[in-house]
Amino acid sequence: MTENRPAGHIEAQIYDRLSRVIDPELGRSVTDLGMIAAIDAVPTANAGADGNRYDVTVHVELTVPGCPLSETITNQINGAIASYPDATLVPHIEVGAMSRDKLDTLVADLKAERRQNPFNKPDTKTRIFAIASGKGGVGKSSVTANLAATFAALGYSTAAIDADIYGFSLPKLFGVTTQPTNLNGMLMPVTAWGVKLISIGMFAGADRAILWRGPRLQRSLEQFLSDVWWGEPDVLLLDLAPGTGDMAISVAQALPNAELVVVTTPQPSASDVAVRSGLVALQVPMKVRGVVENMSYYEHNGERLEIFGRGGGERVSAQLTSALGYDVPLLATLPLVPEVREVGESGRPAVLTPEGALASTTVATEFTRLARRLMAL
Template identity: 75%
Template sequence: MTMMHTNEESASQSIEQHLYQRLSKVIDPELGRSITDMGMIVSIEAVPRVPSVENGIAAYDVVVQVELTVKGCPLSETITNQIKGAISSYPSADLTPHIEVSSMSKEKLSHLVEGLKEARRSNPFTKKDVKTRIFAIASGKGGVGKSSITANLAATFASLGYDTAAIDADIYGFSLPSIFGVHTQPTNLNGMLMPVTAWGVKLMSIGMFTGADRAILWRGPRLQRSLEQFLSDVWWGEPDVLLLDLAPGTGDMAISVAQTLPNAELVIVTTPQPSASEVAVRSGLVALQVPMKVRGVVENMSWFDHQGEHLHIFGEGGGERVSERLTHALQYPVPLLSQLPLETDMRTTAESGRPAVLNKDGALDNSALAQSFKKLALSLMS
């Protein structure tokens, strides 16, 4: 009897050890770290079921005590489902998972956050070995679709499998939350913010804190500080791509980006008409004064398809003009990366809280517009 009891204990301990190893591969979606490394798994107990053998396979109830970072964590269900999946896939026994969820104590959470901050140490995107490609989407004037392009480009990157983040750096005219259908605030972990994830993109915007109906009356130093906080006080992990939706023109925020993210690349958005392309050139010429490279030009609203005909409502050639003038002024190639049509879907789908390049299931659509953004995304990463 004692020998049988000892064998059962040994078998349970072996299962518990193997399950812990499996759970070490479960990654917290917000922090990008293993749930075991972060101390979220408090205990694992494999209890023989009665009868202990079913269909010739040893049967156990597995009780896992999980401590999430905050009470009411929005990704609680996602994490518990991943834990259940890891347990259920164990091949050597019939395991039934039972997940008991609670939240970390203030002391434990504080220790975790301090460790994360120590590992990151301020702005994570200025390290020499950073892998993140940073694209600042700029325009000379408003109304050219810069934010729509930023949102759809971010959604495209995410759908292609890139770990993607986006910052709404247009403090006065923030619009990314509405395009992505975000109505929640970032989770606050003892002073460290978790970006809100929507349609596969990690997002941060001042609009998540103020509400879309409130005016922002900030000037230079405070604007720069807001960007620094978005970079250093938010846990981004190590995204493959970071997009910044800049305010129109060549003001304080563009200079702040250059100072805080010297490895960022500018993407200039224009429309075909001369009035837009002229000011778009000026936004690109910022690169003569700050250490930023202009990656290329995107011409938006290039034509409108009507009964099989391309109607050039806003004229032609704006993107080419900006490309040629910046190439001449900066003395390196500034290509015209893409010409995008004027499509009502860019507006109507965004108003529903979904980037137009995605279908309702969140996958990249098969439309010509989505394929144009796919081509643009791949060209930027080349």
């Protein structure tokens, strides 16, 4: 027979187990965040012969009323209680919201801990890849979305910023229709397909034309970096606007450790312009990590049809290697696959199955190789 445990001992043991339950948005344990207001354990009325059965009530205070991740958190709490080995525990979760004063204190502590753009710390573990192109229409945003989804599916903690303020598209590509949660001025990124996302397209009024000039563009990026709680992702991707305008310069200033990935298509009209987006590295402290050639070929009845010509990625790679004085490799040649557009427009990156795993397709295989090669460089 299992030795009876006093209620106080059980409450302490449950609290210890709950310290391993992580809030999905803030990346901290629910105990560290002060979300566990109280734990009450009392013997049940029908405890049985050994009396080793308890009703356990956990009082949970979420950061905001109606938190979209409430069910996820309560399921994790139930799992932690159910795993207790020394007694039979019957869990009851009572969910409420933090008081304004308690939330103010929590947000102030989090902001004081971070203080500034978290990706500029010299000891940051985050690899930052800025996805750039010389012109629109080459599939830069599609590459960003599928690469981010691939990183997440491979087990990397992944975040993405839609830095194309005028032509934002990541919310649609990830099927996001909700707004970020606002914790007293600190935003929680929206998570979709395992990727933490932020985009101007998530906010009210974003369906109207955006007429911003340089200083406001720069401020938008600073807010995305400093006013959003990112935690410590392994990978951060930025979907840049085409060309070499204000946002590319702002990224270089705000994230000098960012690595540029240039996207092109095979035809000369695209590759010639793509070189210019890579040459921005001559003027700002960013390293060009490599080139991705998108829409390289179309597979038809076992034959590769080069619809847009050939050699664009190799031309960009060679010219940037010569101009920058270091190797800028051609990292990947991605096929032209209609499913990338069709599935992407439905709100799911084409590299993923409906269940969120990596698909067994050519495009998923190519993106997996690209992701692993980037992390190995």
